[in-house]
Amino acid sequence: MDSIFIEGTPKTPNINFDNGKGALLLKGRSIPENSIEFYKPLVDWLEAYSNAPQPKTVCDIQLEYFNTSSSKCLLDLFKKMENMSKNGNEIIINWYYEEDDEDMLEAGEDYQSIINVPFKMIEMQD
Amino acid sequence: MTHNAIIDSVMTDEKDMAMNIYDLYHRMESNKVVLSFKGDVTSELMSSILQIIEQRMDSMNEAPKLRKKVYNVLVECLQNLYHHIDEVPVGSGKTGFDRSAIFMVSLSNNGYSITTGNYILTSRKNSFRDRLDRINSLDPNDLKELYKEVLSSDSRSNKGGGGLGMIDIARKTGKKLNYDFAPLNEEYSFFSLNINVEDNN
Numbered sequence: 001m002d003s004i005f006i007e008g009t010p011k012t013p014n015i016n017f018d019n020g021k022g023a024l025l026l027k028g029r030s031i032p033e034n035s036i037e038f039y040k041p042l043v044d045w046l047e048a049y050s051n052a053p054q055p056k057t058v059c060d061i062q063l064e065y066f067n068t069s070s071s072k073c074l075l076d077l078f079k080k081m082e083n084m085s086k087n088g089n090e091i092i093i094n095w096y097y098e099e100d101d102e103d104m105l106e107a108g109e110d111y112q113s114i115i116n117v118p119f120k121m122i123e124m125q126d
Numbered sequence: 127m128t129h130n131a132i133i134d135s136v137m138t139d140e141k142d143m144a145m146n147i148y149d150l151y152h153r154m155e156s157n158k159v160v161l162s163f164k165g166d167v168t169s170e171l172m173s174s175i176l177q178i179i180e181q182r183m184d185s186m187n188e189a190p191k192l193r194k195k196v197y198n199v200l201v202e203c204l205q206n207l208y209h210h211i212d213e214v215p216v217g218s219g220k221t222g223f224d225r226s227a228i229f230m231v232s233l234s235n236n237g238y239s240i241t242t243g244n245y246i247l248t249s250r251k252n253s254f255r256d257r258l259d260r261i262n263s264l265d266p267n268d269l270k271e272l273y274k275e276v277l278s279s280d281s282r283s284n285k286g287g288g289g290l291g292m293i294d295i296a297r298k299t300g301k302k303l304n305y306d307f308a309p310l311n312e313e314y315s316f317f318s319l320n321i322n323v324e325d326n327n
Contacts, residue, residue, distance in 0.1 A: 031205075033205060065194070067198075067202065103298055110270070
């Protein structure tokens with residue numbers, strides 16, 4: 001299967017889902033009006049990837065902003081990862097937040113408490 | 127009408143117009159309005175508004191924390207207008223529907239004030255008000271739990287949000303949602319929402 005690379009826009013994040021490396025990156029802003037349209041191909045890709053994943057998969061979430069309509073789509077992605085983890089695959093989610101951005105940290109902790117996958121909260125310095 | 131009378135009336139009209147515009151300007155100035163808009167909320171409009179407010183906060187050297195909160199709340203308010211406005215039939219003699227809303231950002235004592243107004247079907251009013259009142263009755267911990275409950279439930283609108291917007295606004299601002307409904311007729315009401323985003327929470 002192919003990797004996915006999508007250039008970011010003011011409303012959608014950079015996407016780099018690297019099949020060969022088992023590295024998944026979402027970076028930037030995620031505030032589209034129609035989040036499902038943007039995230040559906042990513043959720044489908046992850047479903048296909050989970051059939052033959054790398055021994056270790058690392059997901060980096062480096063979002064500056066995301067809207068509530070993206071938040072459900074992020075959960076869909078994390079649920080796919082949770083399934084992979086249940087099936088015995090090693091997976092880790094790195095949740096990045098900027099210094100003092102308590103709202104973004106808290107958003108990560110919300111997911112952490114819902115999804116049974118190791119989360120690592122990483123504070124970024126300016 | 128004599129020639130002079132016509133000139134007088136034109137001049138009066140011009141004076142009225144300028145005075146009216148000045149009056150509007152003055153009211154906006156004294157309310158510290160940064161941006162106001164009345165019309166159809168489109169995707170392009172939202173992008174422009176977000177860009178303008180972001181630049182404005184940048185030039186005012188607002189703290190990153192406040193900037194992020196304002197930006198997040200703006201996105202939710204604008205997308206609420208974009209997704210949930212009820213159309214009203216336009217006035218007599220015209221055909222079609224009006225989807226316009228009013229949107230205003232102004233400076234407040236410790237941050238920014240965001241005001242929105244839009245038509246809503248009176249039939250939807252009660253369930254919407256119940257939802258807002260429930261959010262307003264919760265403390266921060268219960269709000270967090272409600273957010274997680276709605277997030278992980280399967281229900282969602284076809285746009286994806288599924289009712290998280292208002293909960294998110296209440297969480298991020300740490301304040302009650304200040305709202306009102308003005309009844310217009312049996313079918314329509316006008317919904318207004320005022321959100322204060324402050325630096326000190």
